[in-house]
Amino acid sequence: MSNPILILAPMRGITTMYYRKAFVRHFTGLDAEMAPFIPTVSAEKINPKLLKDVLPENNSGLPLIPQLIGNNADDFVNMARALHDLGYEEVNWNLGCPHKPVRKKQRGSGLLPHPDRVDALLETMCAQSPCKISVKVRLGVSDPTELMRLIPVLNRYPLSEVIVHPRTAEQMYDGKADLGAFAMAFQEIKHPVCYNGDINDLAFFQTVDKCFSTLNRFMLGRGLLANPFLCEVIKSGNPKTEKAIARLRAFHDEVLASYEAVIDGDVPLLGKMKEFWSYPSGNLSNGNKLFKKIKKTQRISTYKNIVGEHLDAAEWIA
Numbered sequence: 001m002s003n004p005i006l007i008l009a010p011m012r013g014i015t016t017m018y019y020r021k022a023f024v025r026h027f028t029g030l031d032a033e034m035a036p037f038i039p040t041v042s043a044e045k046i047n048p049k050l051l052k053d054v055l056p057e058n059n060s061g062l063p064l065i066p067q068l069i070g071n072n073a074d075d076f077v078n079m080a081r082a083l084h085d086l087g088y089e090e091v092n093w094n095l096g097c098p099h100k101p102v103r104k105k106q107r108g109s110g111l112l113p114h115p116d117r118v119d120a121l122l123e124t125m126c127a128q129s130p131c132k133i134s135v136k137v138r139l140g141v142s143d144p145t146e147l148m149r150l151i152p153v154l155n156r157y158p159l160s161e162v163i164v165h166p167r168t169a170e171q172m173y174d175g176k177a178d179l180g181a182f183a184m185a186f187q188e189i190k191h192p193v194c195y196n197g198d199i200n201d202l203a204f205f206q207t208v209d210k211c212f213s214t215l216n217r218f219m220l221g222r223g224l225l226a227n228p229f230l231c232e233v234i235k236s237g238n239p240k241t242e243k244a245i246a247r248l249r250a251f252h253d254e255v256l257a258s259y260e261a262v263i264d265g266d267v268p269l270l271g272k273m274k275e276f277w278s279y280p281s282g283n284l285s286n287g288n289k290l291f292k293k294i295k296k297t298q299r300i301s302t303y304k305n306i307v308g309e310h311l312d313a314a315e316w317i318a
């Protein structure tokens with residue numbers, strides 16, 4: 001596929017509006033972003049605070065697709081109306097969140113084993129939502145064939161896209177994305193399909209790209225956070241990145257400054273920045289040392305010194 005569409009995966013707590021804005025200022029190659037899930041609530045509880053992460057004034061400039069999680073069609077439709085009022089034309093329904101408390105309430109991936117319930121929900125949602133609806137799915141909860149039983153239901157509705165992460169919920173993020181299971185789903189889904197899972201380097205992207213010649217939509221999560229140059233690398237086909245450390249430093253400094261402006265207290269701020277480094281530190285020659293040191297740090301001033309010193313000495317090894 002010569003012109004792949006690359007989409008930032010939603011990652012709750014990490015790919016916030018602050019992160020997304022800084023990311024797009026420092027790196028290229030991404031075509032769109034999906035925002036982390038917002039739980040659906042009843043109409044009277046919808047307010048700007050709930051929608052803050054997707055308020056257009058906070059957007060990065062790339063097309064953004066808000067994501068909703070829930071199992072109440074009326075709440076979904078009301079939220080979709082609020083998002084439509086903000087200017088959104090499409091909303092994604094999360095049918096993939098693997099966390100036990102979520103799936104026990106039949107939300108996220110917890111709906112995958114219940115095609116009849118999904119059918120009833122989609123009937124109302126598709127009839128009444130002013131936004132187009134896409135869905136993000138896994139293979140199932142524990143049984144990887146659940147998605148295959150859900151596909152005939154998905155095919156009956158005018159969905160704009162189905163994003164498939166080929167793992168079960170019980171796997172969480174363990175093991176490998178199952179390309180064989182993805183192939184079976186891809187063959188049966190009548191809507192545009194987006195592949196998501198383990199695109200951590202150019203070689204894996206090329207493998208998926210070669211296997212599925214008609215696929216042109218790819219969603220990148222952890223791999224892109226670990227190597228923010230990955231979309232540029234995929235689009236150029238050139239694995240070498242110039243001035244990687246300086247660009248990573250500038251991106252980091254901007255993310256840190258945004259969080260410093262809104263998070264009170266060194267400890268919560270450090271929590272955010274530790275999560276930030278949990279991804280790209282693996283691609284720094286001294287990343288293990290850096291990560292170990294910042295995990296022990298309690299003060300933001302010390303943190304800044306540690307990051308500065310380690311980046312001065314680091315090489316980018318992705």
Ligand SMILES: Cc1cc2nc3c(=O)[nH]c(=O)nc-3n(C[C@H](O)[C@H](O)[C@H](O)COP(=O)(O)O)c2cc1C
Binds near residue numbers: 014067
């Ligand atoms: C910390 C974290 C938060 C996530 N939050 C969301 C979310 O809000 N909505 C969603 O659909 N998926 C969420 N995901 C799943 C990712 O979007 C993606 O499907 C998954 O990481 C697999 O893609 P990857 O291998 O490219 O990372 C999250 C994953 C992680 C690790």
